[in-house]
Amino acid sequence: MASQKALNPPKGECRQCWYHAYASNEAHKHLKPREDCPACVDHMLNGHDGMIVGR
Template sequence: MKTITDVPRGECSQCWHHAHASRQAHAHLAPREDCPDCVDHLHNGHPTNLIAK
């Protein structure tokens, strides 16, 4: 299993984690329900403090 420390340089750690590292990130959502955190990043961009260096 991939971990948060495996985030490629320049990628948002939250988005990468949600997409690749953990199915639990979206486990609380109903089928076809959007993740509020993912939608926020989609519309507002990624916070610079979450971008892997």
């Protein structure tokens, strides 16, 4: 169950990356152990296009 903190990123943070960081188990439960998260990798490589809070 995702926490309120995980669902409410502060201004300037990426909604997806915040959620994946603070609700890691929840966000990554579909992945195999040690498998990279495609969503996290995509943001790491390509940026957080349109998902930053407050813009």
